[in-house]
Amino acid sequence: MQTSVYRKVERDFNLKRQRAQSDAKTYKKNIYDENPRLAEIEEEINLISVKSAKARIFSDELSRQVEQEKLELQVYKLDKEYDKILSNIGISRRDFEPKYECEKCKDTGYIESKMCSCFNQELINEAFKQSNLNKIKDENFSTFDYGYYSTVSDKEKYGIEKSPFENIDAIKNLSLNFAHDLDDPSQKNLLFTGSTGLGKTFLANCIAAEAIKQGKSVIYQTAPILLDKMVDYKFKFNKTDDEREEYEKIFNVDLLIIDDLGTEATNSAKFSELFNILNTRLLKNKKILISTNLKPQEIKKEYEERIFSRFVGDFIVCRFVGDDIRLIKKKMART
Ligand SMILES: Nc1ncnc2c1ncn2[C@@H]1O[C@H](COP(=O)(O)OP(=O)(O)OP(=O)(O)O)[C@@H](O)[C@H]1O
Ligand SMILES: [Mg+2]
Ligand SMILES: [Zn+2]
Structure with missing residues (x-):
């Protein structure tokens, strides 16, 4: 925490x-x-x-x-x-008498030096808030819907032997283990790749929700915002304590989720921040989840070799396949 x-x-x-x-x-x-x-x-x-x-x-x-x-x-x-x-x-x-929100602990958060459940709940709520995640209520493992993934395999269409259903099932299980084993140094990081609307952000939210439930700290941010913030911070002259703390968190939270990698306007300052994040966190054995529309080959082209080589060695690549869920939803809404 x-x-x-x-x-x-x-x-x-x-x-x-x-x-x-x-x-x-x-x-x-x-x-x-x-x-x-x-x-x-x-x-x-x-x-x-x-x-x-x-x-x-x-x-x-x-x-x-x-x-x-x-x-x-x-x-x-x-x-x-x-x-x-x-x-x-x-x-x-x-x-x-004072009207306490919790009569059990009289809003002290503790009952005979044991943490009250109200305090624990508030820690979880606050962790959610600080993680930047607002969709977690709707997007977590208990709302995960397999129905959007076809059980029909079609190598020509999806590019893999397995059906999208079998594929997502494997990724989902991997994700669940990942969320539970954030402290395990033998576990690799995750790279979600695949075209738009296949559920990458959804599954990232599932993992975040699960991790926070386990008392882990999580930050979610999209690559463009994260890297902009970091570059701004670097060039800022007078840094406040809050800003410093926010910056440090990127390196120290148990799980950092970088969504939409590849949508940021790139430049060398951002490359070096991205490298800094990957390198520092990998050294500290702090887990990273990255989601992108880019294929591994495109990552190689977009980013420097030293960044790409991190991805190859320390990440499990999860390839999302299937039909755009946003389109499926739209069609269903019409009928
Ligand atoms: N397993 C799922 N169960 C229920 N809804 C889902 C599931 N996966 C995705 N969705 C819904 O489908 C929509 C698209 O999913 P999501 O945003 O995760 O796609 P994405 O792969 O991140 O797309 P992009 O590459 O454009 O960011 C969202 O509305 C999301 O809530
Ligand atoms: Mg997304
Ligand atoms: Zn209480």
Whole structure:
């Protein structure tokens, strides 16, 4: 889990807890202002408990008991009067208590030093937000639909022996293992290649969702935006801490997804950033998933040899084949 995720959630919890407490205080103060007798009663009860403490120290056994009972009776009466006033205005003592979002941990995030489920859930939500992924709710392994992939093999049309269905089934299984084994140094990285609308981004989202569920940190970004940002950062003179942290994350998150490689306008500064990402992450054994419309041969032509050789050695190439799902969807919508 990314420390920035933890810090953000911790800060949010502190804020909402303090807000609940100060809201409760304000509410009580308003009620007391309208019903001054309530404040008087509270004050009187406080005085009595001071008196009763004193009585315990000084009196002899008998007079202590008498005094104690007298004070208890007074408190009892005052309590009743207090509750009566509250019930006349239609509220109860519980309304003075802070309204925590989670009653179990009172918005501390912890129950007896064990993390509360609300805190854990928020860590996951925040990790999703910071990963840049917004489609994960709709695009994950549980919404994966095989129906878009033909079970008919047609080598001429698809270029491979297997049917698109068999092909995607194998890639999907590989992807699931990949998401579960991000820490395994013997696992290679993934390169998704194939023409438009075959489900590369969808499957990348599935992997991201699965990884985040396992508590891993993920960043998703398209190549044009990612490389632009990195080049901007490089040439920026005054870098803020946030910018620095954002930049560092690209090298440190458990999984970096670079979508649409090959759609960026290339230049040597971007090449060198791309090389830097690949090289640093490969050295650290941090996983990368790259998706592209380019065929391996085109990658070789587009990018420098030193970049291409990384792809060959350290990535499993998954070739997506089939019919454009966007078109299938459009056709289905019409009928
Ligand atoms: N397995 C799947 N189950 C359900 N819907 C899918 C599946 N794969 C893809 N889709 C849907 O099909 C459409 C196209 O998929 P996607 O965007 O993943 O294609 P792509 O290969 O990334 O295309 P491009 O190369 O243009 O980026 C999207 O609307 C996506 O939600
Ligand atoms: Mg895509
Ligand atoms: Zn909780």
